[in-house]
Amino acid sequence: MQVSVKYFASLRESMGESSVFIDIDKESSVDDVWQRVTKDKKIEIDNVMATVNMEYVKSSYVIRDGDEIAFFPPVTGG
Amino acid sequence: MLVEIREKSFNAYREIESFENNLDIKGKYGATASFIGLMRDFNEGREVTSMFLEYYPEMTEKQLNQIANKAKEKWNLLEILLLHRIGHIDIGEHVVLVSVWSEHRKNAFDGCRFIMEELKSSAPFWKKEKTNTGEDWVKKNSPG
Numbered sequence: 001m002q003v004s005v006k007y008f009a010s011l012r013e014s015m016g017e018s019s020v021f022i023d024i025d026k027e028s029s030v031d032d033v034w035q036r037v038t039k040d041k042k043i044e045i046d047n048v049m050a051t052v053n054m055e056y057v058k059s060s061y062v063i064r065d066g067d068e069i070a071f072f073p074p075v076t077g078g
Numbered sequence: 079m080l081v082e083i084r085e086k087s088f089n090a091y092r093e094i095e096s097f098e099n100n101l102d103i104k105g106k107y108g109a110t111a112s113f114i115g116l117m118r119d120f121n122e123g124r125e126v127t128s129m130f131l132e133y134y135p136e137m138t139e140k141q142l143n144q145i146a147n148k149a150k151e152k153w154n155l156l157e158i159l160l161l162h163r164i165g166h167i168d169i170g171e172h173v174v175l176v177s178v179w180s181e182h183r184k185n186a187f188d189g190c191r192f193i194m195e196e197l198k199s200s201a202p203f204w205k206k207e208k209t210n211t212g213e214d215w216v217k218k219n220s221p222g
Contacts, residue, residue: 006134008132008134008202008204009132009204009206009215010204010215051134051137051202054134054136054137054140054141056200070134070137072134072202072204073204073215073217074217074218075198075199075200075201075202075203075204076203076204076205076215076216076217076218076219077131077133077162077174077197077198077201077202077203077204077205078115078162078173078174078194078197078198078201078203078219
């Protein structure tokens with residue numbers, strides 16, 4: 001199945017791109033996606049936040065075909 | 079209720095005045111509380127010259143609306159005005175405005191505080207500060 005993955009802020013800069021489409025096995029979790037996209041990259045980040053379809057999720061959340069996954073560092077608005 | 083992300087600078091005091099003048103519930107509220115966040119020229123001992131605020135289009139708006147609706151229900155708020163800047167921000171500019179209207183002061187104070195703290199911890203915004211030596215992402219919020 002195919003999902004889109006977005007990155008923001010410092011993580012976007014570390015990844016060298018703002019978004020990517022990936023093909024991944026059914027029943028994959030958010031953590032599986034994270035392991036996949038960072039496999040060949042040296043990413044130093046203490047705490048990654050994850051959303052699926054713009055809702056916060058845990059790393060164990062199981063994704064579905066067509067989902068939009070986003071990874072980003074802790075938010076600092078206000 | 080008005081929840082907006084603004085690319086251009088705004089004057090929070092004028093926004094509050096304009097919003098309140100247009101409310102059709104005059105006499106129903108006895109309290110309003112506001113919080114305004116401004117752009118400092120220092121952070122963690124360093125001089126800051128400007129800032130860039132990145133956001134997650136659609137999700138940020140969605141998150142802000144969720145927070146405002148939650149506060150409205152929990153504290154029985156009659157009206158809410160929530161504005162947040164994005165993009166390039168200069169020193170002294172207003173970055174965020176949270177204003178709430180309620181029957182009594184307790185709910186106004188508590189609801190306003192709740193919105194601000196929830197926004198700080200869950201609304202997808204990221205600050206990148208510009209200093210005389212370069213640019214750095216802000217890694218954490220100051221304690222509330």
